[in-house]
Amino acid sequence: MLDDFLVRAALAGVGVALASGVLGCFVVWRRMAYFGDATAQAAILGVALSLAFSLSIFAGALLVSVLMGLLVSSLSGRHYSMDTLLGVLAHAALAFGLVAVSFLPGIRIDLEGYLFGDILSVGRQDLLVIWLGSALVVGLVLFRWSALLTATLSEDLAHASGIQPRREQLVLTFALAVVVAVAIKVVGVLLITAMLIIPAAAARPFSRTPEGMAGLAAVxxxxxxxxxxxxxxxxxTPAGPTMxxxxxxxxxxxxxxxxxLRARG
Amino acid sequence: MTVLLEARDLTVRYGGHTALEGVDLQLSPGEIVTVVGPNGSGKSTLLRALIGAVPLAQGRIQPSPDLRIGYVPQKLQVDPTLPLTVDRFLQLPHRVPAAERSRALEEAGVPHLAGRQLVSLSGGQLQRVLLARALRGRPNLLLLDEATQGLDQPGSAAFYRQLEEVRDRSGCAVVMVSHELHVVMSASDRVLCLNGHICCQGEPEAVSSAPEYRALFGSGTGGALALYRHQHDHHHEDGMPHLAHGHGPGRGDREDGGRHDPPPPEPVPAKATVEEETSPFPGESGR
Structure with a gap:
């Protein structure tokens, strides 16, 4: 069954959608959309490094995305507003990534495939990585669910309940980097944030609880x-943008x- | 008498800015302490230090072994994209039995709000829900950070009455930061006047006539410390000359603040040197 490229593509899409739906809710609640962009665009730099040092694309993208997340977290609240900081870092990462790719000697890479995804070329190995990554993200978010939710509502309330908001922020940063790394093949770095934000936002009008919203976003x-x-x-049409x-x-x-629904009461 | 919490030499720095310096504080069971002070005087920082939300540059906090803190934050910004019922909110981060939840809502005066979405609540309702959340697990110390911010006069009066009821019923100690500089809950046992350090403290009437308090608030409020029982008991305005309006406490006034003859016994003048130059409201920076 996995021999069919369409079946593999469908399974890859479902794997990414489950993780991005659940994590995407936190991205929406915490207003981290731009943060997601920065992490995703840093992944192009990771792709270039992977190709240069013959690492797996997944590992390179994950590494650079995590580093980007940590960099943003540590610089936030210093001299620039988060907005400006992310604007600088996100685009800088993309630009440096594209420049780095052009330095690669003798390798002709399908840049478009990394920018917009290439879901139809997902192989068995990719599928394994995608599903392991998704399971890790969903597991991590469910495991930290209450703490994440409390820290999202108010850092002070979290402190008063013995939760370290900083740690929860790191959990999300890491989960975001994993989603980016596994979603490159599926939707590409430029559209990953869309798969985080849009399903979660679409789920909002029908949700009365955070758990309900996360479930519906995944669906x-x-x-x-x-x-x-x-x-x-x-x-x-191209699969990633169509999704x-x-x-x-x-x-x-x-x-x-x-x-x-609201008009009817 | 046992001590609920003892803090010594609390010092908090944000970057190079010292928000709080050398604050000693001892809280006893059941007492109500109101913290007043101008913007940026470190009121919120003090509470946040007590719950462990800001790192201490110096000093230490010693809680009694059975200390249970209920914290009511200054404000809760609920993002409209977050669907959350009051009932669920009361169960963050841990599950709380239904009986305990309804008792907390009852005590906070909002038993009917359990099923409502947080984002649909009015300012006053949200404050009471925050109070209810703080009352879960029967705390013996309630910390309230400008809990009546954004409420109108009757709203805050009602909130203070509710708080007094809670204290009378449960006997928990209350430390509240008041942003209405001059308004202090009538039941306050102690008023603590803060400006980076403790300027003076004591019973409300005593503090209102302390020169350090006058130096901070004199020009704005005529030096009066209004209490919610203020229909009577205005004698504290007598005898003390008001500072002239529009004339902020001059540098000289404050630099020799420590050498003022301390008026009647209760207020304990602390080091009254105030580092800010001209304005009695030294900016927002301290939070």
């Missing part, structure tokens, strides 16, 4: 992945439906 992410794959196959487009349509529908 909507899976629907967007499979739907996007199907549409891409029928219309012969994000479908997710965006789901968001529009969800927002409209949410309005209707």
């Amino acid at each position: 909507l992410g899976v629907v967007a992945s499979l739907g996007g794959l199907r549409v891409a196959y029928v219309l012969d 994000v487009a479908v997710a965006a349509l789901l968001f529009a529908l969800a927002t409209a439906a949410g309005r209707l």
Whole structure:
């Protein structure tokens, strides 16, 4: 069954959607969208390093993404606003990554594949990495769920309950880097944040609890992945951007439906 | 009498800025302490130091073994994208039995809000829900950081009454930071006037007539320390000359603050040197 590239693509999409749906809720609640961008764009630098030193793409992207996350966390609140800091770091990482890629001698790489994903070329090994990474992220977030949620609400309340908000921030930083690393193949670095934000945002109007929102976001992410794959196959469009487009349509529908629900009381 | 918590020489620095210096504090069971002070005087920092949210540059905090702190933060910014019912909020980060949750809501005066979403609450309701969350697990020390911020006069009066009721029923000690500089809960046993260090402390009436307090608040409020029972008991305005309006306490006033003859016995003038230059409100930086 795994011999079929479409089946592998579908499984890869589902794996990424589950992790990004759950983690994406925290990205939305904590307003970390730009943080996600910075982490994702740093991954291109990781890709260049991996190719230069013949490491696995996953390892290189993970390493540089984690470093980027730590860098942002440690610099935040110093001299620049988070907004400016992330703007500098995210684009700097992307630019340096693209420059670094151009230095690679003799290797012609499919840059577009890393920027926008290449889900149809996912192999068995990739599939294994994607599902292990996703399981790690979902497991980690569920394990720290209450602490993460408390720290998200208020750092002071977290402290008063004996939780270290700083540690929870690191947990999220690491989980984000893992999602980025496993999602490169699927949607590419430029659209990873979309798969984090859009399903979570689409789930919001129908959720009364944080757990409900995370579950629904995962489901909507899976629907967007499979739907996007199907549409891409029928219309012969690039798979990654099509998945994000479908997710965006789901968001529009969800927002409209949410309005209707509220209007009816 | 046993001591609930003892803090010695608390010093907190943010970068190069000293927010809190050499603060000694001892809290006894059941007492109500109100902390007043201008913006940036380290009021919130003091509470945050007590819950361990800011690292101490110096000093130490010794809690009694059975200390249970309930903390009410200054404000809770709930992101509108976060769906969370009051009931669920009361169970963060740990599960709390249903009976305990409804008791806490009852004591905070909002038994009917359990099923509501946090983002849909008004400012006053949210403050009471925060109070309810702090009351879970029956704390013997309640810390409230400007808990009535954003409430109107009747709103804060009602909140203070609720708090007094809670204290009377449960006997927990209360430390509250008041942003209404001159308004202090009538039941306060002790007022602590803070400006980076403890300027003076004592019973409300005594503090209101202390020169250190006047130096800080004199020009703004005419030196009066208004209590919520303020229909009577205004004698503390007598006898002390008011500082002229528009004339901030001059540098000289404060630099020799420590050498003022201390007025009646209670207030304990501490080191009254105030480092800021001209304004009695030295900026927001200290938080």
